[in-house]
Amino acid sequence: MKPAAVVFDIGNVLIEWQPERFYDSVIGEDRRRAMFAEVDLHGMNDLVDSGQHFTDTIYAAAEANPAWRDEIRMWHDRWIEMAAPVIPRSLRLKEALQAKGVPVFSLTNFGIQSYDHAAEHYPFLRAFDRDFISGHMGMIKPDAAIYAALEEGSGLSGDALLFTDDRIDNINAANARGWQTHHFTGPDGWADRLVAAGLLTEAEAA
Known part of the structure; x- marks a missing residue:
């Protein structure tokens, strides 16, 4: 799917x-x-x-x-x-998805004040289609409840969602809910996964 x-x-x-x-x-x-x-x-x-x-x-x-x-x-x-530096290709992939009309959500373990501080330095943190920030939600990954909250908030679940995270425990928790996942070890592999999913062309993922 x-x-x-x-x-x-x-x-x-x-x-x-x-x-x-x-x-x-x-x-x-x-x-x-x-x-x-x-x-x-x-x-x-x-x-x-x-x-x-x-x-x-x-x-x-x-x-x-x-x-x-x-x-x-x-x-x-x-x-x-x-919390530095930015991973440039990952940011380009996020923006390329949004340019094609693909909704992009955050699902992050991040504090309330520390996220605000980060967003002053990295304005793209205010540019997700939906934010799911643990500090505001009062729960952290890989608690199953935070994944359920994203599903409820977005109206999407299971393989309608493709999730990337660098921590395998967070990926495993998403897998348990039927999400499509990619264990992030670098932006090149993530780019390939987005192309394989039919969301970006190779040129768009460059």
Whole structure:
């Protein structure tokens, strides 16, 4: 079945999201490994993605871990440096789909305030046909409820949806609902998948 809409994850699909790489460049790999071993920074970020306040959550974690206070605050204060750069071909594919009238939705684990911050730097984040942002929804992938909410909100389900995400657990959750999926490992493979689905020509996907 030709998909009726395409669903994009954002982190590591449209924008690179590599906190470890950022910290390696700022404090060195050894200190980064020690900090991540002592502090559950990704768990902290999940709280933000679930709807907790961006600043309050990160600053509270910093105060709770005084040995790493300054480094943890960087997750907030230098956040945009972690969420960078744009993946140019992925953005071109999103825009090519929309130029052909294919609805494009976001389905992303992203905080409320951090998404607003990102959208100031990346205006295309305001250009989806529908936004499904975990912070506003109070749930995160791969919770089945977030996929159900997209289906209810869009009126589409099953193989009417083609979804790409860099995390296989998120892909597996979509597969369980009958969605068409593509595990994103780079924009070239995603382009090929969109062509194979009959949504773009090879020239449009270039």
